[in-house]
Amino acid sequence: MANTAFASLNPTRDDFAALLDESYGENEAFEGTVVKGTVVGIEKDVAVIDIGLKTEGRVALREFTGPGREAAPKIGDIVEVYLERVENALGEAVISRDKARREESWVKLEKAFEAGEKVDGVIFNQVKGGFTVDLDGAVAFLPRSQVDIRPIRDVTPLMGVPQPFQILKMDRRRGNIVVSRRTVLEESRAEQRHEIVANLEEGQVIEGMVKNITDYGAFVDLGGIDGLLHVTDIAWRRVNHPTEVLNIGQTVRVKIIKINHDTHRISLGMKQLLDDPWQGIEAKYPVEARFHGRVTNITDYGAFVELEPGIEGLIHVSEMSWTKKNVHPGKIVSTSQEVDVQVLEVDPVKRRISLGLKQTLANPWEVFAEKYPVGTEVEGEVKNKTEFGLFIGLDGDVDGMVHLSDLDWNRPGEQVIEEYKKGDMVKAKVLDVDVEKERISLGIKQLASDPFTAGKPAGGAAAGGAEEGGDGLKKGAVVTCEVIDVKEGGLDVKIAGSDLVAFIKRNELARDRADQRPERFAVGEKFDARITLFDRRARKVAVSIKALEMAEEKEAIAAYGSADSGASLGDILGAALKARDTK
DSSP states (O other): OHHHHHHHHSOOHHHHHHHHHHHHHHHHTTTTEEEEEEEEEEETTEEEEEOSSSSOEEEEGGGTOSTTSOOOOOTTOEEEEEEEESOOTTSOBEEEHHHHHHHHHHHHHHHHHHHTOEEEEEEEEEETTEEEEEETTEEEEEEGGGSOSSOOSOOGGGBTOOEEEEEEEEETTTTEEEEESHHHHHHHHHHHHHHHHHTOOTTOEEEEEEEEEETTEEEEEOSSSEEEEEGGGTOSSOOSSGGGTOOTTOEEEEEEEEEETTTTEEEEESGGGSOOTTTTHHHHSOTTOEEEEEEEEEETTEEEEEEETTEEEEEEGGGSOSSOOSOOGGGTOOTTOEEEEEEEEEETTTTEEEEESGGGSOOHHHHHHHHSOTTOEEEEEEEEEETTEEEEEETTTEEEEEEGGGSOSSSOHHHHGGGOOTTOEEEEEEEEEETTTTEEEEESGGGSOOTTTTTOOTTHHHHHOTTBOGGGOBTTOEEEEEEEEEETTEEEEEETTSSOEEEEEGGGSOSSGGGOOGGGSOTTOEEEEEEEEEETTTTEEEEEHHHHHHHHHHHHHHHHOOTTSSOOHHHHHHHHHHHHHTO
């Protein structure tokens, strides 16, 4: 009995080990959890903390301090720490304040993430692609694109400053957290914009600061929200670029033209604060009145001319020059050039003024008609050849046209036009000038007399009829012809004493078929023939050797014999020829 009691008071080594394992086994269940402890001592930069185990643990003071954290603990303070191990090689508990805070933060952050709530954090370091943020112990990644609404070059002012963030993504297993500062700013800005827009009204005049300038306008800060001042609303006059009038940082008075409450877009205007120069525009610029202006802009279709600040008119390309057609306006006028213009049309509703430049200059066709009346002989250079005639450059930078039918009296125009080439200097006669249609008709053949009427007295056409021409040419007349060309089907001949050209067919070259051969004639050879056709209206003339021979035979028979006289045809013709030769 005594031995038993003694054994209970004095345990063996095995019993002590069992008790120790039992005690540690209970404490090991707390490893990997957050426990509370009391600060029992401060040694240099370490806090000694009693967490209820046989030995205390030590935590560096820096784990308690830092941006956005509480101050260093004092002896007697109750703090939470993370128990990593009950005892290390030195017999001390291994504890951590950072890991305790991280565990606490993850729980809070997961709840905030699920609820879509913002969390507070501190940017403390820069890494590749962004920054790291301390979310009260938990470390999150802040991508560079999520730092601000607009890209910022220097993030230094944001470092170490407690501020709200929005959690975009969480993965506890991997320990990844992605946050955004930009989302918070956009939400805050949207609320601010909504409040500001609610206090603004269309037509209201306010002051703002030019925040940014683009090619199409300027953004004006109205005190937390931007409005767009379009380039066309800066001034009544033409503004090619906003920088002509505005500078960044400049304070301007603007009028609210339109507010879109759904998109929070605000349209602003400066010119609306000034008097509209288009009021009473028709009285200021009546049609046909002439004014002096400055070319402000040149386009493919014309040029804009400023008549006064805010009033511009368009000179259409068709109204720029009397003679320069299909020419780019930039080759007629230049930007900033001072010009005289005439008002052609005014439309106050569409705010348009049509101007004319050529109307202030003399009409070259009127000048030409006055200087060169019909019948005047002119000279010019062949500018162009077309299928219907020649275009001749004339005095006053105008062109006249010679139609194919007015190139030559006898030959077809299609043949004659081949003899001309661009650049040739030619003479012509003015046939007609149409000022309205801007046309001048010329004739080259009119420089010579009409062979069909040459030599006829005034009124001769009526007296002589259609079958009689100048120089006594008429049907039945005997004329001398000169061969100008020998062809297989006949001869081209010129009638002596005129400019008429006729063609004698093969079967009209002689009475006898054996002599109807063109090759028996030579160019330049002359012979007599009889006119068998002379149509002045149709401009046709025909001659025949055969007809002359037959007529002479008939006359000989009538004069020197008859068919029943007994004389042969050779005798009769011989007598006629002898009588003709003795005359």
